[in-house]
Amino acid sequence: MITLLLPARSRFGGQRLSPATGKALARADRSQAAADPSEEGHAQLARVLDVIPRGFPVAAAARQRDAGDAANAVWLRADPAYVQPDINGARLLSYGQALGLSADDAAALLRPLKPLFGDAGFPIDAPVPSRWYLRLPPGAKLPGFTSPEQALGADMFDQLPEGPEGRRWRALLSEAQVVLHNHPLNAQRSAAGLAPVNSLWFWGAGVLPDHVRSRFARIASDDETVTALAALAGGQVGARPSAWPGEGDDALFDLRDARDLALLEQDWFAPLLTALAQGQLDRLQFDFADGVRYDLARGQRWRFWRKPLRSFIAGAAGNAA
Template sequence: MRRLGAAAPSAPVATALGRGDLRIGLDAGRRAQLLRHLHPVPQHWPVAALTRQRDAGDAAGAAWLRADPCRVQPDINGARLLAVGEGLGLDAQDAAQLLPALKPLFGDAGMPIDAPVPTRWYLRLPPSSSLPAFTEPDDALGADLFEHLAQGPEGRRWRSLLSEAQVVLHNHPWNARRQEAGRPAINSLWFWGGGVLPDHVGSDHAQVCSDEDVAGALASAAGVARPLPARFDAGGGDLLFDLVALRDAATLERDWLLPALDAVRARALDALHLDFADGSVRTLTRGQRWRFWRRPASGFASA
């Protein structure tokens, strides 16, 4: 899960958090968080290949790069990335209208483009392709676009392709129709997640429950993927619930923390581990109820 800022927990949750064990100093960020629970072999981060395999089942034998549709807004200092993929409300008609205009550009470059899912667009490359470092969308949203473009000699080709793709999209009449309908224009692409499928993905969990595409793709490759239920269910075995999309503290407590704490007290759950993307993990167990000297936590982010 992510931190919930200054949200104040209820008294039962604050007491449990305050009496729990806190571990800090782990690697921060969504990527590091997922790699604590799902382990590609060899260890790398080929997001595009993993999500492609889940979306289309044809990722083997090629390298893949996400080329997700995005919205870039020019400003006085350059341009900023405002939305990517799902944040643009794309549907199959958007992909059907825009992709044909991009296919000659990328086809001539030896990397066919397609979209088995309207919000996730892919480039297929030879398995031995050398790719520069690309920034993940979450790390670039709201930031200056030019600070996050691929650099160096390898990056030059991709910056050129991006510029040409932006011209194609800017001039496409479908974007004018989107704007007339009150929807944002799709005026750029975001390259990221390049690589080939790992040989194997392992996990210590019996099930990984997530509705987020990267976590779901990793879990699918490990054979432990399940949809995220509406609320906590102790089920059986070691379960991981990915709450990255949850933003409401009241919902977190009602549907997840309080039922999980009840399961700990009832011995249906040996321990509850709360893994935050900032690199901290809080562990709650039944025996901690005797730690009367511990002060309640003042917030979900309290150390």
């Protein structure tokens, strides 16, 4: 079975489904699972990854993948970031891999940050230039942090943690921003037309899970939460291709960032529905963030009395006419 992990159906608005997709979904078995109350997608991801204890400790999972030393500590990502001030505050515009740091760049930027975080009891390092980590002692209490995907483009100060613990991390962030603002590498980057690394982004706190399991032999995603935790589950984990590769089974493709239904139809829905009709696939599942799932099988073609869906909104309203 191939599973497509998709955003909430409302993201596509009134965009029209192709006749083939509308017909296939109308004839499919539809079920309702838990919806995600926020944009974090945790209810949907829990259908893909069984993490014990419950939660999504991205920093610890990614640290284990990157360095193999995540046990016996609490981990927090402190990824390099570019924040642009504006009249109302500051906005996170870029982070991590998008900044294109080399290993030498990361080492130079971290050099003055190490005393700052070391004195606070949180050693910082970067086994990968785009992924920076803070090691915290076992039992360390942390506030809630927002993932960079959710904060991207938003007012940075609205995304930072509140409360007594939050104030401590806001203060550390301010000190780190001063250090980075004065770093000579950022002057060189700006002169070369590159975004400076003038901030950090804290997120993904937690300890290494006891276990992570998945029913999928292959998971293809560009989301760090998915790939880091899926790596602990074993199986094949990699970047998502631009279109269905035309082979494989027992696989999940993470398409939650999709917004253009026409591209989805062209690159994914049409070739997969053709493969299903021709018997190349046994089953196909559409899993939406609002909890709706469509399970498609070849034998459903006999349900010809069902009216095709015109759009996902029509499907949500239960009106396919």
